[in-house]
Amino acid sequence: MARRQSKNDPYGDLQGADEAPAIVSCWLCGRPTGKTIVWHHPIPKSRGGRDVVPMHSICQQTLIANFTNSELQRHGLDVASLLENPNVRKFIDWVANKAPDFTATIAKKQR
Template sequence: MSETETQVCWLCERPLGRPVEWHHPIPKSRGGRHRVAVHPICHRTLHANFANAELARRGSDVASLRRDPAIAQFLEWIAGKLPDFHAPTAKRKP
């Protein structure tokens, strides 16, 4: 399946809308090349909650990311939203 044929978001598993962003599960700065399609709000949420070092450590283990309390709460909140839904994302806490 090519990148443009992806139908659901890698993180929240909701249908993708427009626009689609591409996330590197292992950050490019850490040698990652593989990309996955995500909603813009999901992409921002990942980077607001995890530093690149943590994303690199977890790699492509999306289940581990989904179990994180902040991400689990986000996923519960976003579950019923339309594919093109977007809202401001809080910045990463120090």
């Protein structure tokens, strides 16, 4: 779910209408995010994770389909170790040339 700006934001007036919004890159694939940004906990909240990173929803679904919470906790914020998984590497290579708002159905967890 994308974050909303607060109605009571004291610094909201400082952003000029002429300024373009900053381009945010996906934590997993590195492509620019589109209209929808998912704020993902690389270390699951159930395992004590507090940090959030911007991701595409399709990239988040891929992580959830390929790793358990305990595996994600072990990898932490290290993207390189996640990319060593052959399924994730294959997905990243496939999605590299897709549009930022591209979405597709991801396979279920293989257990």
